[in-house]
Amino acid sequence: xxxxxxxxxxxxxxxxxxxxxxxxxxxxxxxxxxxxxxxxxxxxxxxxxxxxxxxxxxxxxxxxxxxxxxxxxxxxxxxxxxxxxxxxxxxxxxxxxxxxxxxxxxxxxxxxxxxxxxxxxxxxxxxxxxxxxxxxxxxxxxxxxxxxxxxxxxxxxxxxxxxxxxxxxxxxxxxxxxxxxxxxxxxxxxxxxxxxxxxxxxxxxxxxxxxxxxxxxxxxxxxxxxxxxxxxxxxxxxxxxxxxxxxxxxxxxxxxxxxxxxxxxxxxxxxxxxxxxxxxxxxxxxxxxxxxxxxxxxxxxxxxxxxxxxxxxxxxxxxxxxxxxxxxxxxxxxxxxxxxxxxxxxxxxxxxxxxxxxxxxxxxxxxxxxxxxxxx
Numbered sequence: 001x002x003x004x005x006x007x008x009x010x011x012x013x014x015x016x017x018x019x020x021x022x023x024x025x026x027x028x029x030x031x032x033x034x035x036x037x038x039x040x041x042x043x044x045x046x047x048x049x050x051x052x053x054x055x056x057x058x059x060x061x062x063x064x065x066x067x068x069x070x071x072x073x074x075x076x077x078x079x080x081x082x083x084x085x086x087x088x089x090x091x092x093x094x095x096x097x098x099x100x101x102x103x104x105x106x107x108x109x110x111x112x113x114x115x116x117x118x119x120x121x122x123x124x125x126x127x128x129x130x131x132x133x134x135x136x137x138x139x140x141x142x143x144x145x146x147x148x149x150x151x152x153x154x155x156x157x158x159x160x161x162x163x164x165x166x167x168x169x170x171x172x173x174x175x176x177x178x179x180x181x182x183x184x185x186x187x188x189x190x191x192x193x194x195x196x197x198x199x200x201x202x203x204x205x206x207x208x209x210x211x212x213x214x215x216x217x218x219x220x221x222x223x224x225x226x227x228x229x230x231x232x233x234x235x236x237x238x239x240x241x242x243x244x245x246x247x248x249x250x251x252x253x254x255x256x257x258x259x260x261x262x263x264x265x266x267x268x269x270x271x272x273x274x275x276x277x278x279x280x281x282x283x284x285x286x287x288x289x290x291x292x293x294x295x296x297x298x299x300x301x302x303x304x305x306x307x308x309x310x311x312x313x314x315x316x317x318x319x320x321x322x323x324x325x326x327x328x329x330x331x332x333x334x335x336x337x338x339x340x341x342x343x344x345x346x347x348x349x350x351x352x353x354x355x356x357x358x359x360x361x362x363x364x365x366x367x368x369x370x371x372x373x374x375x376x
Contacts (some may be wrong), residue, residue, distance in 0.1 A: 031061075035114065101123070185358040
């Protein structure tokens with residue numbers, strides 16, 4: 001562990017905690033905004049709940065963690081991960097003595113960081129607060145994680161009015177809830193203009209469908225349904241090429257390679273770094289996903305999104321008509337993707353370039369609110 005650095009004058013120490021790739025993407029613009037604030041002494045703690053994918057994003061934004069817990073272990077269970085994180089985070093918080101801890105989203109890192117800060121009586125700021133499906137088991141365990149993190153937070157940085165309404169219905173003080181927009185748009189606008197090549201080859205003249213699928217609640221039979229649907233679609237549409245960056249979890253990689261491997265219209269590749277993934281989203285004709293962040297990013301790029309989940313905590317894009325829930329259901333996936341591929345009017349109706357998640361200035365708003373409340 002590194003020694004605690006001295007504070008400059010009246011600076012307030014902000015400890016920004018990141019554990020996974022999505023957290024790093026959405027926290028990076030906030031960290032950079034705080035680094036430019038004269039009142040903030042920013043320290044970055046990486047739990048490395050996802051080691052390689054986290055490092056790729058931090059590198060892309062030029063962020064070097066001050067503290068690295070390197071918590072990732074093969075096939076770790078949620079109880080094992082939770083207990084180790086809670087213990088290690090408590091040690092760091094005791095030594096660092098931050099004025100505030102900043103967390104993002106709904107991972108196990110987020111929940112345990114909020115708990116550890118609460119035990120040390122440290123104020124917590126929750127970036128992307130207020131997302132809800134209303135079902136504790138979908139997504140699992142993320143819905144529970146964000147509810148716990150919210151209950152332990154002082155600042156709730158809601159990405160949308162809908163997220164704010166969720167928090168107010170749950171009884172949170174309106175003065176603690178701030179609609180900032182989603183920091184993922186800040187990150188996307190930062191990198192979308194970079195000239196990053198597509199990391200895989202797609203045959204000339206073929207429309208590309210980008211796939212991301214890795215949700216824990218879809219493991220087993222639902223995930224096999226997803227893979228079988230992709231294979232059906234590849235068999236049916238000879239002018240379409242599927243690109244699927246496969247998560248290394250064996251619950252994902254095993255069935256994906258068994259069902260989809262060797263098909264000449266399906267490319268299975270390792271997970272992409274953030275910049276190449278943005279390039280892949282830009283190149284895609286449409287996107288099949290069970291991810292949360294992609295539901296926010298792809299509409300801003302004008303890409304229709306079909307979500308292979310039964311619930312979404314991001315209803316704004318569904319209401320805008322640019323995202324549609326299809327569930328992890330083979331027949332539904334095949335029907336909806338084919339409809340978009342075969343009907344130009346249906347495709348145009350979803351490819352609107354509508355972004356209900358912000359204007360690219362969410363991070364500055366968050367930094368301003370923290371500065372106002374911490375230093376007056």
